[in-house]
Amino acid sequence: KAGVTQTPRYLIKTRGQQVTLSCSPISGHRSVSWYQQTPGQGLQFLFEYFSETQRNKGNFPGRFSGRQFSNSRSEMNVSTLELGDSALYLCASSWGDKASTDTQYFGPGTRLTVL
Amino acid sequence: SQQGEEDPQALSIQEGENATMNCSYKTSINNLQWYRQNSGRGLVHLILIRSNEREKHSGRLRVTLDTSKKSSSLLITASRAADTASYFCAALGGGATNKLIFGTGTLLAVQP
Numbered sequence: 001k002a003g004v005t006q007t008p009r010y011l012i013k014t015r016g017q018q019v020t021l022s023c024s025p026i027s028g029h030r031s032v033s034w035y036q037q038t039p040g041q042g043l044q045f046l047f048e049y050f051s052e053t054q055r056n057k058g059n060f061p062g063r064f065s066g067r068q069f070s071n072s073r074s075e076m077n078v079s080t081l082e083l084g085d086s087a088l089y090l091c092a093s094s095w096g097d098k099a100s101t102d103t104q105y106f107g108p109g110t111r112l113t114v115l
Numbered sequence: 116s117q118q119g120e121e122d123p124q125a126l127s128i129q130e131g132e133n134a135t136m137n138c139s140y141k142t143s144i145n146n147l148q149w150y151r152q153n154s155g156r157g158l159v160h161l162i163l164i165r166s167n168e169r170e171k172h173s174g175r176l177r178v179t180l181d182t183s184k185k186s187s188s189l190l191i192t193a194s195r196a197a198d199t200a201s202y203f204c205a206a207l208g209g210g211a212t213n214k215l216i217f218g219t220g221t222l223l224a225v226q227p
Contacts, residue, residue, distance in 0.1 A: 031213050033213050033215070035215075042218075042219055042220065043203065043217035044217075045214050045216065048213055048214055058214075088155065092215075094213055103163060104160065107157055108157040109155075109156065111155070
């Protein structure tokens, strides 16, 4: 079974631009979550989707948005990029909506550099 | 904000030795998970321990959970150079959510 895939793997943008990152979960998984990882803040939760509905959102500004499609693929968008948005963006998928027993599987991440 | 604080922040040991990492968390949890991350890459799930479990084993890994102290530990026995990575604990809160709150991580270096 193919793992979680994220595209692109690397991205360089300039301040003020916008960016869209994509995540394809493991086949059959319905839940997708996004995390931002930076050296200063560590791993921070961005948002979580289940069956096309956003169930949770982390403490990030409105410039960060996302969506999930009917095939469970998810995209996240960051508008008006700032230097501080440079980070590794990780996507995770799991089968159900209760991770009490579900394992979450992470993709390799998209490394975004904002110049 | 981060749920967990991990201790130590960095650990350097020789191959064959055991490595112990500790994690403390702040709120009630549903389960606690440990992940490994090789330099700048994605996270690999190692082990999940539920709030009603006290100890769990998987190969060379042993995880303990003390909900009264809000702490967990990960023991890697007979370490190998390939175990060199960052290790994170992640707490899952209650309710219908998959939101994980990660600790600060322990950077483990295993010297050959």
